[in-house]
Amino acid sequence: MKPAFKPTRRDVLITSVFVAGVSLALPAFAKGRIAKDAATGAAIRGYDTTAYFLKNGPAQGSEVYSVSWNDATWRFASQEEADLFAANPERFAPQFGGYCTRAASFKKLVPADPEVWRIHGNKLYMFARPVGGKKFDAGADAMIKKAQAFWDTLD
Secondary structure (H helix, E strand, O other): OOOOOOOOHHHHHHHHHHHHHHHHHHHHHHHHOOOEOOOOOEEHHHEOOOHHHHOOOOOEOEEEEEEEEOOEEEEEOOHHHHHHHHHOHHHHOOHHHHEEHHHHHOOOOOEOEEEEEEEEOOEEEEEOOHHHHHHHHHOHHHHHHHHHHHHOOOO
């Protein structure tokens, strides 16, 4: 019987660097309550949060079109989208600050992958992995309730 997965040295190194980076960055993420790049301050890895609503999917933002809000830099694909966000950031910002909704329902802060998302109740929810979105589809309201209860305990 063949083993399902045998990690290479490269796999171990990449995983170690990722875990160390996330562990060091979590206190900074929690303080601002926005998942942002530690080096650039860009929220949700520089993705345009209005695109999920306006273009029905993720789009990379540009440094040229940015808005500072909630101690983070939000990037957009155009000035029009930046202006829309600036006029009503709560309307477009992802729930739970761009952290994984499923992880938050387990009382954990894990930055989400902007490519894994759902719109529910006209709000944007993001997930660290595709399985989070699938679990959300099977019970969105229960997951949101658990995630919100945890989120409300954060300083």
